Each structure stands twice: as structure tokens, then as C-alpha cells.
Amino acid sequence: MHGFKAMIFDVDGTVADTERDGHRPAFNAAFAEVGLDWHWDASLYGELLAVTGGKERIRYFMTRAGIQLDQDRDLDAFVADLHRRKTAHYLAMLRKGAIPFRPGVMRLWKEARAAGIRLAIATTTTPENVAELLAHAGEPRLADWFDVIAAGDVVPAKKPAPDIYHLALEQLGLDAADCIAFEDSDNGARSALDAGLACLVITTNAYTAGQDFGGAPLILDQLGEPGSPPRVAVGDLGRSDCVDLQALEDLHRRVRVASGAGA
Ligand code: XBP
Ligand code: MG
Numbered sequence: 001m002h003g004f005k006a007m008i009f010d011v012d013g014t015v016a017d018t019e020r021d022g023h024r025p026a027f028n029a030a031f032a033e034v035g036l037d038w039h040w041d042a043s044l045y046g047e048l049l050a051v052t053g054g055k056e057r058i059r060y061f062m063t064r065a066g067i068q069l070d071q072d073r074d075l076d077a078f079v080a081d082l083h084r085r086k087t088a089h090y091l092a093m094l095r096k097g098a099i100p101f102r103p104g105v106m107r108l109w110k111e112a113r114a115a116g117i118r119l120a121i122a123t124t125t126t127p128e129n130v131a132e133l134l135a136h137a138g139e140p141r142l143a144d145w146f147d148v149i150a151a152g153d154v155v156p157a158k159k160p161a162p163d164i165y166h167l168a169l170e171q172l173g174l175d176a177a178d179c180i181a182f183e184d185s186d187n188g189a190r191s192a193l194d195a196g197l198a199c200l201v202i203t204t205n206a207y208t209a210g211q212d213f214g215g216a217p218l219i220l221d222q223l224g225e226p227g228s229p230p231r232v233a234v235g236d237l238g239r240s241d242c243v244d245l246q247a248l249e250d251l252h253r254r255v256r257v258a259s260g261a262g263a
Contacts, residue, residue, distance in 0.1 A: 003249055003252050003253060003256070004117070004178055004179060004180050004199065004248065004249075004252045005117065005118060005174055005178040005179065006117060006118040006119065006120055006147070006172055006174055006178065006179045006180075007108070007109075007112055007117060007118075007119055007120070007179070007180050007181075007182065007248075008120045008121070008122050008148075008165065008168050008169075008172075008179055008180070008181045008182070008192075008197070009105075009119070009120070009121050009122070009123075009181075009182045010121075010122060010123055010181075010182060010183045010184060010185075010188045010192075011121060011123035011125055011129075011130055011133065011151075012123065012124070012125050012184075013184030013185055013188075013205050013207065013208060014102070014105075014182050014183055014184040014188070014203060015101060015102065015105050015133065016099050016100060016101050016102055016105075016133060017099070017102060017205050017206075018099050018125075018133075019045065019049060019205075019207060020042050020045065020046075020206065020207065021098075021099070022090060022093055022094075022098070022099045023054065023086075023090060023125075024040055024042065024045045025089070025093075026086045026087070026089035026090035026093065027040055027045075027054070027057075027058075027086050028040055029085075029086070029089040030082050030083075030085035030086035030088075030089060031082070033085050034081075034082065034085065038061070040061070046207050048060060048061055049185070049207055050187075052124040052158045052159045052160070052187050053124050053152075053153075053158045054083050054086060054087070054125075054126070055079050055080065055083045056158065058079050058082055058083065059075075059079060087126055087128065087129065090129060091128060091129065091132050094129070094132040094133055094135075094136055095132060095136060097136050099133065101137055102203065102222055102223065103222045103223060103224060103225050103228065103230075104222060104223025104224050104225055104230075104242055104243055105223060106137065106139065107223075107225060107242075107244075108223055108243060108244070108245075109145060111244060111245050112245070113145060115245055117245070118147045118172065118174075119145050119146045119147065120146055120147055120148035120149070120150070120168045120171075120172055120179075121146055121148065121149045121150060121151065121168070122148075122150045122151075122164045122165050122167070122168040122181070122191075122192075123150070123151045123152070123164070124151075124152065124158045124159050124164065125151060125152060126151065126152045126153075127149065127151040127152050127154075129151075130143075130149055130151050131143060131149075134146075147171075147172060148168050148171040148172050150164050150165075150167045150168040150171065151164075154167065155167055159185075159187045159188055159190070159191035160186070160187040160188075160190035160191050160194070161191060161194075162191050162192075162194035162195035162196075163191075164191065165181065165191055165192050165194075165195030165197060166195050169195065169196075175196075176195060176196030176197045176198070177196070177198075177199075177256065177259075177261060179197060179199070180197075180199045180200070180201060180248055180251070180252060181197040181199070181200045181201070182200075182201045182202075182203065183200060183201070183202055183203075183213075183216075184202065184203055184204060184205055184208050185207070185208045185211060186208065186211040186212055186213060186214070189202060189211075189212075189213040189214045189216050190214055193214045193215075193216070198217070198255050198259060199217065199251060199252050199255040199256075200213070200216040200217065200218070201216070201218045201220075201223075201243060201248075201251070202216045202218065202219040202220070203220055203221065203222050203223055203230075204219065204220070204221055204233070209221070213234075216234065217234070217235050217251060217254065217255055217258075218232075218234065218235035218243075218251055219232075219233040219234035219235065220232045220233060220235075220243070221233070223242060223243040224241065224242030224243060225242055226241060226242055226244075227241065228242070229241040229242055230242060230243065235251065238250040
């Protein structure tokens with residue numbers, strides 16, 4: 001018995017490093033496709049990541065840049081069209097296997113399955129993006145490993161709002177205290193913590209290193225693999241040299257004790 005019953009994973013930045021070399025060029029390809037001279041370089045994109053959701057990010061960029069459409073243009077339709085084009089480019093990249101998983105993710109999912117621990121996804125990204133990422137990870141029918149895939153516009157408010165984690169917990173039929181969340185960003189951390197997921201593992205990336213993760217109990221640069229340990233910024237892995245079930249068991253117990261729920 002592992003004390004916790006499910007792992008809930010964020011996708012972008014956590015399962016795979018999708019933003020700088022995945023979503024970002026897909027956005028730029030969509031802009032070029034419709035003849036816009038917009039170009040999101042890596043630095044600007046890092047600032048735009050403050051807003052989750054591709055459609056919301058396009059609007060945020062337009063507001064920041066003071067870009068307004070002609071009076072007779074429908075902004076919603078314009079943004080939706082751009083985002084549809086962007087998603088097509090992103091899916092094409094995924095189909096080429098252009099974006100690998102981060103270290104330790106597949107290993108941990110296999111450990112969870114072997115131990116009867118349930119798996120779920122709670123992400124802001126478009127559901128098709130999740131399906132395609134999982135379909136090209138080299139594991140047949142990987143999406144079937146997940147009891148819940150909560151993604152995209154299915155909730156009224158995206159991260160940092162807790163909505164998507166509330167939905168995942170509801171669909172799992174589990175309490176937050178029985179689950180561990182995995183995130184990469186401050187927006188994601190706030191979403192998970194505000195949904196009551198105090199047992200939170202953060203794997204930072206180039207865009208999120210140094211952000212404030214709201215007191216997350218374990219912050220590292222990756223999940224690691226046996227013999228290839230992560231750099232641990234907050235918390236510890238106990239007797240493990242990577243984030244494995246033993247390390248997660250210890251973490252979950254420490255968080256429960258700290259919350260007064262007992263071991
Ligand atoms: C990250 C996001 C998404 C992606 C772009 O989601 O905020 O919006 O950047 O994907 P998470 P879409 O970290 O929660 O996985 O364009 O499909 O939104
Ligand atoms: Mg993320």
C-alpha cells in the first residue's frame with residue numbers, strides 16, 4: 001500500500017519540454033501562414049507564458065502590443081482561427097516525434113501501473129495535443145493508462161485557477177490528500193495547491209527555474225533516472241537517487257504529518 005492512490009500530471013513543461021521548441025514555433029508558423037508579421041522569440045515567449053492557454057496568450061500578446069483589429073473583424077473568430085492553425089502545426093511536430101518526454105516520466109508511469117497507482121492528467125493545453133503526445137511516446141495505447149485526462153477548455157478558468165485539478169479529482173473520485181501532483185510552473189503550482197494538492201512535485205525547466213512554487217515540498221530540475229540523479233532545490237529524495245515510488249511515499253507521508261493528518 002503506497003499511502004497515495006493517484007498521480008496527476010501537468011503536461012507542458014512537465015511531461016515534455018514543449019514550449020520553447022514546440023508550441024512557440026507552431027504559433028509563429030500560424031502567424032506567417034496568415035501573413036502576420038508577428039514573431040515570438042524565445043525571450044518574448046517566456047514573458048507570454050505568464051498567461052496559460054494558447055488563445056488567451058494570443059489575446060494577451062495583442063493587448064500588450066496594442067494591436068487592434070479593424071472594427072468589422074470578430075476578435076473571437078480571428079483568435080480561434082489562428083489557434084486552430086497553430087494547433088495543426090503543433091500536432092504535425094508531435095507526429096514527427098519532435099518532442100521527447102522528460103527524464104523519468106515514463107519510468108514513473110510504469111512504476112505506478114505496476115503498483116496499482118492510478119494516473120491522471122490535468123493540463124491547460126488542447127486535448128488533441130495530449131492525445132498526440134501520448135500516441136508518439138513509443139508505448140502502444142499509452143493514453144489508456146490514464147483514468148482521467150482533463151485538458152483545455154473543459155473548465156471556465158485555466159491555471160492558475162484550480163478548476164482543472166478540481167475536475168481531475170472529481171473524475172478520479174479521490175480526495176486531494178490521496179494524490180500527488182506534478183507540475184513545472186508557478187501557474188501550475190498555484191492551481192494544484194489551491195485545489196488542495198499539498199503533495200506537489202515541481203520539475204523546473206529553462207522557463208520556470210526560480211519561479212515561486214508556493215511552498216511546494218519537492219522542487220528539482222527533473223524526475224531523474226536511477227544513476228542519473230536530479231538536482232534537488234527543495235526537499236529530499238531519502239534513500240532514492242531519483243523520484244521513484246519510495247521517494248514519493250516518503251514525501252506523501254511527510255506532507256500528511258505536516259498537515260496534521262497523521263502518518
Ligand atoms: C501549458 C499551457 C498551454 C500551452 C499551449 O499548459 O498554458 O496553453 O502553452 O497549448 P500546461 P494550447 O502546462 O497546463 O500543460 O495552445 O493548446 O493552449
Ligand atoms: Mg506546465
